[in-house]
Amino acid sequence: MIIHWFRRDLRLHDNPALAEALRASDGRALPLFILDDAILHSRRTSAARVCFLLESLRALDQALRERGSRLVVRRGEPLATLRRVAMECSADGVFFNRDDTPFARARDERVTAGLRQDGRAVRSFADVTVFEPDEILSGAGKPYTVYTPFRKRWRARIAEVGDELLRERRLRQFAPLPDELRDEPIPTAEELGVTAVQGLPPGGEAAGLTRLKHFLDLGNPDGVRGYETQRNLMARPATSRLSAYLHLGCIGTMRCLRDAIRALDDADANAGNGLEAWIGELAWRDFYHGILYHFPHVLRGAFKQQYDTLAWENDEQLFRAWCEGRTGYPIVDAAMRQLAAESWMHNRARMIVGSFLVKDLLIDWRWGERFFMQRLVDGDHAANNGGWQWVAGTGTDAQPFFRIFNPVSQGTKFDPHGDYVRQYIPELAAVPARYIHSPWTMPAEEQRRLGIVIGRDYPAPVVDHAVQRERALALYREGR
């Protein structure tokens, strides 16, 4: 018997460690998931991710039952739990897919050492990213710290490795589990002390694959065909919406890449550009995972450490206004309310609210980073940290600090009719497009006529962008 320890690979297909566990044990693999309180109740966990996880576990269990097995779920400290389960089923070994985040690496080293002491075999496999952090290095043998050259090397390597990399693994049959193994139901969110969250995407592998197929369908106008030109339009459903599935491995990264590369064969110019743009997003994912692996200090502070001394103002009241979507800047508030309603935010909107928090409210980017982790259904330490350092200008490949988004012009550019704003801020529904991103410029008479008086029905701007822009520039100049 070999235990397959599921972590962020909650799927049966294209699962390297699971496939190998089944092969090596002739089907006698025990699928195990451990609910670890250190993760469930960390300050960087969201109730949304826990709920999505639980639904994905139920889906995984269902899929396993259809194959004559089931998912064993235990709650506890990982090493102690693995030891107990290994004892119960006399396991020869434990297989799992690697997770390169610092917390997971420390845990896995501890677990591996402990299990090997007990005489169990432990094997781990590459899975979360297309390439592991040490596979893509510059000519000097160092990790890339700028995205564009990284992507070039990464993309070229896909072409080099080609078919071998993209080969699909076939799933073998499962043998039934031993009867004496305890069969406990998967707990509910309430049982874990977590508030149930509404409005999440459906969890699990089947739901993820459906979404992937729909996105990569070249006949779908909202899919990858229009991705390059439309993905920044926040009111349009033009993004893949696969992040939550990718984060927990409900679908495999390699599966996404493989399907996208195959679709290139049938793609015309538009579709091809969309596919390459999306493949580039998978490269971003690998890039930020690599950064976190090679430079774990980014979780504590700036990648460029000279930016650790910036004198943030950290006004708690302004932070609360940002969190609750009442800054008076419609595009910012709409985005924050989307986050509250869906535990998800459009990528362009993440950049806008990030820039606003850091450069208009002069608040430490780590406050925003943590808040995102506490709300997002797809919150990923590597990608979230990379994104925040990017907007704050403190990171790798960062925009220079003086690139400051103007929330009004970003709104005009990427939500030209104001549909996104109106969807999430219903009190602005009647505001005409020309004022929708700067409602405070509406003449008082117009405000009265429409029944939307700024300061009464919708907040006046909490700060003046033009003023704060200058203050941010000064803050960065002095901080360096």
Next chain:
DNA sequence: TGAAATGTTGGGGCG
């Protein structure tokens, strides 16, 4: 995966 300030150019109105 910026925005704002500043510089340049060229068409058209006008005396």
Next chain:
DNA sequence: ACGCCCCAACATTTC
């Protein structure tokens, strides 16, 4: 017909 000015449109520089 010409010079002058205005200003939109575009380009470049600066933060």
